[in-house]
Amino acid sequence: MTAEQRMSMDSSTVLAFDLGAGSGRALVGQLAAGPDGADVLRVKEIRRFANEAVRIGDHLHWDMLRLFQEVKAGIRQAFREGYRPATLGIDTWGVDFGLLDAGGELLGNPYHYRDPQTEGLIGEVIALVGKEELFRQGGLQFMPFNTVYQLYAMRKAGSPKLDAAETLLLTPDLLLYWLTGVKICEFTMATTTQLYHPEEQRWNVELMRRLGIPERIFLPPVPPGTRAGRLRPSVCEELDVPALEAVAVGTHDTESAVAAVPAQEEAFAYIVCGTWSLLGTELKRPLLTAETMELEFSNEGGVGGTYQLLKNIMGLWILQECKREWDEREGAAAYPELVEAARRAEPFRSLIDPDDTRFYAPADMIATIRDYCGQTGQPVPQTRGEIVRCVLESLALRYRQALEQAERLTGQRFSGLHMVGGGIQNELLCQFAADASGRPVWAGPVEASAIGNMLVQLIAAGKCRDLREGRRLVARSFPVKTYEPSNKADWNAAYARYLKLRGSRA
Structure with a gap:
């Protein structure tokens, strides 16, 4: 990079890539003076792209090469629009990875976390290690997509890729490597593997050996904010851009969003x-x-030396799958129309347990919801509005249960609930969350993962002192909508029904 190019780059401007399970975005963030003279963060989305799984034979994969092309296109687009970001950061979903050989080449297409290869393996690993010991050493929910079960599945299948692998790179680290040529393992992503010992702050090599997972492929984790190298000369030449620097942000999108x-x-x-x-x-x-x-x-590692005590709840995946099926069978259905139909539907007619394993990856989500309701002695939802209302009310009640459990674990009493991310555009879900929990919900910002990504870049550049100051910057830069609870008696009655349905207690 020439001296002229370096001078033209603006340390108050950053480029964030936020890749979710269904789509990806490239966004530019710029610090600017607000009305009172204090800095605010201005964010503009410059590119959006689909992220679709690819089925090959019996396996489900990510299309990583196309995603890399989209990231490069986002870099080119930023400069074509006149921005001069000094750094970029990438955050993605957790747990998934690519394996590199000794020459740095990718060994096969990375598996998708919904690939069926890990079915039944949680029980096998628990039988080998013990449930309590596995939790103490990994700190995570026992979820079938965790990296440990993916690697164990490959070992059981006799995959030659494990023997040929020199390095494991989790998804955002793989994309950064292709951009910069630098191999790193960022801390927040490392903690999603169930192979990182949260108490001892190290890789759990004893567990790797027990499961036949090669310990040599794991790099020492680096903290969020680590500088991860500049763009390769070949990338700069291809895109006609200067060698901006990559920062390993909180590369797990959840941790960026929490930031x-x-x-x-x-x-x-x-x-x-x-x-x-x-x-x-x-x-x-x-x-x-x-x-x-x-x-x-x-327990997942967070930004700024924190840990997140959190519960994975199935989320809007259920509604997304219903919409996809309606689109294919009956014609496109816009989300606002579906939400309005749910608003008009009868309250609390039918409920589901969103975390029931049958909703994880069914062949037919709508039929699965109807079967669940029929098998549990409830009215079977027929219309779109009835199905959407069933999903949203059930999610809100699950939120209440998890919130009360978090309070019990920590001894804290939370006065309300912050909601961030794309799902808050569903205002009916936000209102239901307030109603179910009996507390205010503060919703915003929408692009939380990208904004947290930007904050870590700004902290690394010395433009923001720390995470606390970063959150103050977010508070004065983006609107937050408050939802107040209502219908307490009706929601309490529905919660009692929901707990009985789950066969659990609050």
């Missing part, structure tokens, strides 16, 4: 709302108690 929660209180509860709903609270240390395990909470 952007505009909470001013020390103890707060949040929901990162999208394909998945992640409900939790921020702690200084992981909470690895037996009760945490029994209530199925995870």
